[in-house]
Every structure is written in structure tokens, then in C-alpha cells.
Amino acid sequence: MAPKRKVNESIVANLPIPDPSMPIKIPGDSKIEIQNRSRNLTVYASKVVDSVAYNAMLSYPEGQQEKCVAVCRRLEHAHALFDILASCSHSNIIEPIGIWEEKGTKLAYIVFPCFDGPLSLIPTEEIFDVEDATNDKSYTFGFTDQGCKIFVEMFMAVKYVNDLYDDEQIPLKALNFDESKIFYQLNAQRDYRVLLTDFKLEISPTGNARNNRKGKGKASSTVPTVDELKVANWNGLGQLLQKLHKNLGLHAELNHFAELLGKKTVKYEDLVWEAGLWEHNSKVQFIREIYWHYNNDEAKISQLKLRASLGLKSCIDKLEVNKSREPNKEINDKSLYNSLFFLRVYMVAHRDDLIKGYSGAKETVEDRKAVVRLLMKECPTYMVKLIAEIRHLGWIKESPFLRSK
Secondary structure, X not given: OOOOOOOOHHHEOOOOOOOOOOOEEOOOOOEEEEOOEEEEEEEEEEEOOOOOOEEEEEEOOOOOEEEEEEEEXXXXXXXXXXXXXXXXXXXXXXXXXXXXXXXXXXXXXXXXXXXXXXXXXXXXXXXXXXXXXXXXXXXXXXXXXXXHHHHHHHHHHHHHHHHHHHOOOOOOOOEOOOHHHEEEEEOOOOOEEEEEOXXXXXXXXXXXXXXXXXXXXXXXXXXXXXXXXXXXXHHHHXXXXXXXXXXXXXXXXXXXXXXXXXXXXXXXXXXXXXXXXXXXXXXXXXXXXXHHHHOOOHHHHHHHXXXXXXXXXXXXXXXXXXXXXXXXXXXXXXXXXXXXXXXXXXXXXXXXXXHOOOOOOHHHOOOHXXXXXHHHHHOOOHHHHHHHHHHHHOOOOOOHHHHHO
């Protein structure tokens, strides 16, 4: 029996009679009991654009109607998937309304609240910060703020499901990252909220898969282990990243992130240190924190002077920073200390008088975000290298990603 659910009054309406020319599929006269009241489901042949979900309608005894969507599955798979989704409690994993079985068949419809569309329909430029979304040669500067939010929501949903595996709260099934089965809702502020709706069902949906294991600590060939499924979830997220990026080439930070997601052993603790996830403000704050650690600490400064530079010379030259500096105060890039000095002054402080000698296009240095873009284009791996160095030194224990979320 489906869980109790209050009608969403904001989407209850006296809806017009459907166009008689539209093919309509009504699953017999089946109904499901909720709060001792029956509700009839009408499933229309029209699908939500570019998705597996059908447009549908719930009819209540009082004459109310509620728009919804329905996904058709084999009967046993529908019940298995419904049980998993109903057991989840996460803002980015959609809560199903119920199941309607089609009489005389082995099919059932899982019914969900309405959403605005599948992930595949979100324009590329809404997710990725690109120079020109119409040009496949255009440079990509990572996620937009909106894209970062979208991906972080999926990222945290994966973390949530993986934790459920550890606590043995759900049967063993991996998430399905088919972009036609991941949906979004768009609010009045044009903010997207991602909704995951599906789990892969390669294993038998009958019973708890954990009971099918052969021997303590061993899994049968048909039942994945918890670790295998956790890795499969991260791998699926990496493949989705590639799909969403479509014809644009992943730049160094996103490529490094995708490679880590594709590894056989993926740790959440490492993923949160990926520069590809970080917004430009997180990068700026990270450099501030590093400065606070080594400022007036001669031992730490000595450590930095022994580490290799981040390879920022081309950016130093491009910005013509030494044009306005005294000869004895010129900035070089001989060590990590020098690289950090440059980043702190030009990426973090960013005072107008510090770029007065720059003769290039002013929009490339007009604010911190512009400088981050320039650094990413001139020295694509600088932040990946910097994160690796600071983690090796052990100065900063918590990822800026976690603090910002």
C-alpha cells in the first residue's frame, strides 16, 4: 500500500477535457487505496519531452484532478523500485505517489508528482561556463554557478544512497544515470532542482539481495557488493558528466574530476577535493586560507620554497605584472611560494592599482572571476596541482566544497 500523501493544492485544477484526437491509455479500472479513498489514474500516450515518463492525471472522489507523470515498468520491477524510492528521504530523490497495476498485464505504473522536464533538456550553457555555447571549439571554464548546484545535488544524492548501502537500509541496486530518467523542477528564480527517479535493476527485485549472498563476507556472481555498487554510482556520475558536456571538450579540471569518478576505487573524501567541483569563490577562499597558514611562519615558507611552482609564468607575463613593479620586487615563478604570492596578490587581493600596467583587454582582469578564467585558460592545471600540494602538506583538513555546502 502506498504511503499517505496530501494533495498538492497548487496543482489541483479543473482541467479541460483532453483533445479527443490524442490517444489515451487508461490502465483498466484499477485503483489504489489511500486514506480509505480511491483514486483513479489516467495515463496519456503523450510523454514528457525526451523522457520515459508519460503525462498522467489523478482523479479524486470529490471531483478534483491532479496532474502527475507515470513511468511504466514490469510489475515486479515497479514494486521493487517503488519500495526503494519510498524508503529514501532526500530532497533530490523524487518521492513516488503510488503504484497503479494494469489489470490483465504484467505492467504497472509508478506515479510521480509533476516536474518540468528531463535533465537532457537543460541548455549546455546553463550547466557549463563556456565562451560560446554554439561553438564546439569554445573553451569551457567549468560549471556555471547553476551547473555546480545541479551537479552537487546529484553528488550529494549519490553520497546519501551510498550511506544507505553501508547502513543496510535498502536492497542492493545501483543508481541509474540515464539523463532521460533524471528530471528537474524550475522555480520562479530560475533555479533548477534535480530529481533522481531511478535505480538499475540488474538483480532480482524479489527479497533483499543481501540474503542471496553465498557465505559470510562473499557475494554470489549475480549480486554486486556494496563497494562495487558505490563505485558504480560514482562511475555513472562520471559518464553523465561526459554526456552533459556533449560536444565540448572537458577542460583540465573537469577532465581530472571525470577520471577520478571513473576509477575502480573512488573515495568521497577525495572527490570533495576536486577543483572541477569548486566555484571560483571557493578557489579564492582556498588561497586565502593557505596564506593564513604560512603568513609569518618561516618554517612553512621554507617548505613552500622547496616545492615546485604551479607553472604560472605565462599568466604572469600575460598580465604584464612586472611592468608596474620595482626591479627588486618583480614576481617570478621559481617555487610554490612564488606562485602563491602571485595568486594572493592578483587573484585574491585584486586591487585596481596592481593591474594598472596591463595593456590587454580590461575585461580579462576586471574582477576575481575574470582572473580565475584567465588562469584556467593560460595554466589549466594550476588549481589541481595546488590542491594536491596542500593536501600533501596537510595544512587544510576540510575541503572548501564541504564548507560551502
